[in-house]
Amino acid sequence: MNAIPHATRDAVRVAAVAKHHTAGEHRVAALDGASLTVRAGTLTAVMGPSGSGKSTLLHCAAGLDRPDAGTVTVDGVDLGSLGERGLTEFRRRRIGFVFQDYNLVDALTAAQNTLLPARLAGARAGRRHALAALEEVGLRDRADHRPHQLSGGEQQRVAIARAVLSRPAVLCADEPTGALDLARGRQVLDRLRAVVDVHGGTVLMVTHDPAVAARADRVVFMADGRIVDELGADGAAPAAEAVAVRMAGLEAV
Template identity: 55%
Template sequence: MGLRRKNRTEDGTGAVPMPAMPTTRPGAVAVELRGVRRQYGRGSGAVHALAGIDLALPRGSFTAVMGPSGSGKSTFLQCAAGLDRPSAGTVHLGGTEITGMSENKLTALRRTRLGFVFQAFNLLPSLTVEQNVVLPMRLAGHRPDRRKAAEMLTRVGLGDKGRRRPGQLSGGQQQRVAIARALVNEPDVIFADEPTGALDTTTATEVLGLLRSAVDSMGATVVMVTHDPSAAACADRVLFLADGSLVDRIERGSAQQIAARMTTLTAPSYAGAAA
């Protein structure tokens, strides 16, 4: 599956101020956070990992999230994906508010409407590649669809690897399996946490091409945390976090523009927040 990049327009720096996110048509929003705060601890020792996030991301888009260590990137991803509960504010996924959901309902939502890609692949070594791909179907209580699994594996260039075990594949191939697994249920949103962090440059480019193509050819929505400006340049927009706040964004920026913006972000003043 080839990498299809949309034309990028550059305005010199590519950076823009951070006004309120633009209004999006009802039903066109994949991820929406309003006034989201996440605090760990109390009193003088409290850590404000997220300090009030307002954000609406459209369906069928690719968003990268960057920031210095301790800026709140992982906390943002966890709150947006329903893996952690905000201390204040609301989170909507595909029009459904998840903030007050019970843990059982949240688990069911994650299994049926969300996909995840992690740096460490998180494949089960005792299962075959095909069994790993259909695992979300099993967890959601559905009968595994081997045809759909084969289709997804073909999309990521592993159509002939379904019977192998993860340990028989390279790191890049394992990440391709993880992407196929994330796509198999046609989720509302795919959350990717440093998906290229354990890969060499060439393999990382291939994996990013798969995520880009999932957006362009399948209408998927991808939200990716990364530290790599080259990876972020594959996205439609890059959001920059510092001290738990959204401080800037670049639309369709180059790796050079993104790297330059990162250098201007000051180190966070608090300690202990998730990076």
């Protein structure tokens, strides 16, 4: 599979997406006409107050949730045009996932966990592919360890190895450093930056931490189910202080 050219096309396009959830007798709008374009070969961070819709946006962009209205296009494919089986197969082949709680299988080794999605997708991937992916995240020597034998940071790096094994069109990360201390969080961010800077991949990441967001090429801010602001569109790296100021302004509303 060819590598994605760096920042030459759209990896993800979310257009006027609406998504509602039911809370008791009330219908709540998690997304209210949200639109976002993510260029290939970039790391985009999504921030916003609690309840702003950032995780729902990520789940729609990743094909985990179907929007009530609007369109989501990933790697040139309109996800709304796919049936459930087709969407599942597309996610397995073209979308990688990294979550705050790692989602590793306790009974499997790091190498086996790394291979699991590829095996489910029917890909011809073996131990050497797992070892190569673990090498990229600095864990080749931990390939035969099970999750309980690994630190939180190591487990998250296994999750990244698993996500990038098949070189997906986009890697979606939901609070990937949220459960980690500063040092281990930095290691995970270094690996996510390598997905972009070394391999030309694309990362869409939700975070609440301005210091984490400052490692992105672009930071977009959400409020009330919409994108309301951004930093980095001019090519200048977003500073943690500027991100924190924008977030404080949104939380004060």
